[in-house]
Amino acid sequence: MSSEVALKCRASTRAAVLLLRALVLLGISFPGSTHHIPAGMALHLWGPSPPAVLLLLSLLGLAAAGKLLVTSVDGSPWFSIWEGLDMLRQKGHEVVVVVPEVSVNVKTSENFLVKKYPVSFTQEDMDNAVKTMFHIIFEDGSFLERYFKVVENMKIISDYIVSSCEQLLQNKELIRYLEESKFDAILTDPAIPCGVILAEHLSLPSVYFLRSIPCGFDSEATQCPNPPSYVPRMFSDLTDQMTFFQRVKNLLFDTQNLFLCDFAFEPYSKLASEFLQREVTVHDLFWKGSVWLLRVEFVLDYPRPLMPNMIPIGGVNCAHKELPQLLVVPVDGSHWLSMREVVDMLRQKGHEVVVVAPEVSLHIKPSKNFVMKMYLVPYKQDDLDNAFKASVLYPLTSKVCSAFAVLISRIQSHFV
Incomplete structure (x- = not known):
């Protein structure tokens, strides 16, 4: 076996173990796994094979710790993920968080390394845009009046986020550092596809940490069934129990996918094509996600089909309080x-x-x-x-x- 192949095998093993450990830390178990099965029973289920066991143990020794790259996880998702990052660091993994100098919630921590890059707007600009958004949502007035104000303010925030992504991809020094760091995996929120573009450039297995992607891109990217007959669409105010006409209404909500979503992700597709130096769309990159960690809980959300690599972790949103x-x-x-x-x-x-x-x-x-x-x-x-x-x-x-x-x-x- 050549040294290049050996390094690739080692990197793949480390990446797989890192992903599994990250999932276990988030309280996830897998159907058919032996995570809670006594050792003797596990060997009986899988069949004893001493040479194979020794080989796996040797590989796990090489993968004792890994390097995780985290990017494009700001706003409310950061409150859900930072505790998991602390736990990964305590387990010996190296965690690097890439964040713009201007962010909403990401703060430095002694448990992980934060790499910041400059952007063309100020913290005051971002704070004012976020405050204006909350003010518009709760102010009085007609629905149409508030709707157009929300759209206008969302465009401002979206421009800031796209600008931040562009300046990250153009930061040659930071990109060189990421290329040389030899990360094992990347954790990102695909709703802001900058991390998805980085994962493609660095050839890293990606873990998506999200609530949902507009227009059902998460279902399309994982080839997961998303039937309008009982899966209510976002903002439709429908339940999983629908009459015939309600199903027709639910189906009509999918028509927005034909133009609105492509329009919303078009700036990122342009950035991806320029950065990767080939014609590509964000939708194409979504297909390469390894694991989808969904911040949903079927106790609160309506049930829907899931693929094996789509894992609900709704409990990660809950605060953990000690019971003295x-x-x-x-x-x-x-x-x-x-x-x-x-x-x-x-x-x-x-x-x-x-x-x-x-x-x-x-x-x-x-x-x-x-x-x-x-x-x-x-x-x-x-x-x-x-x-x-x-x-x-x-x-x-x-x-x-x-x-x-x-x-x-x-x-x-x-x-x-």
Whole structure:
């Protein structure tokens, strides 16, 4: 094997492992994976092969840490991704964030390297445009009046973003640094396709971190079914339960794809063609995405088809708050047998757990994993045990009713 081929194999392996670790850090598991399967069972499922295992272990040693390039992730997506970047850095990976000198939310951090490049507008210009947008959205007035104001302001913000992308691609010093850094993967928001262009130029596997792309480009790029019969289009105010005429309305919303979306992404297609020195469209580049991390949650969004490389991670939008103390008032019997494992896990995570239970119970016992607070009840352990045994030993007889009546009455007396 030549040195060039060996380097390519090593880079591919490092990239794959980095992507998998990034997904695991974001709480993602894969159907059919052995992530939560005991080691012995995993070997049984896949079939033991000592030479193959040794080969994989040697490759993982080479891929112990990787380099991740992050770009075009500003605004609200940054709040969702920065914690994951911190965790990747703590795991030993090198993270480099490329950001313009003027940004909305991206700040420096000791956990990753930030490379800034100059732009032709000021921070005040960007802040004023964003503030104006929020003011227009919430101000009074007719819908049409506010609509045209929003379109006008969005054009200003879009011009800033396109200008920022152009100056990044024209920054030869920064591009040379990115070429020489030998990154393993790139993380970007494809709604701003500058990172998509960079991924093509650097020949990097790309991880897309997004809510959605206008006009259903995400479905087209992944060849994912997107039927208008039950997948409501953006801004249509429809649900997944539609009448025939509502489906027709939903279908008509797709007609905007014929002109509006191509028009919106045309500046980036022009930049991509000039930078890559060949005729290309942004839509063509979307097809090369390796993994699509979708900030959607089917508890809140309507269900729709997904391809294997489209992974919903809606929970990443939620703030993580520590629970310094947790009060548990358990239900006795078989319920406690299920709940006890969860309580033990909470304690192992560092939470202080207090379990409140009667002195007389079937299964609730003290444990080193939680603080137990007991209270008095007007019956003894023998009374409860006898009533429970009677209900088990004499099924389908009158004694069952009598035993359960005694058991229920004694349990209800807890609350008296």
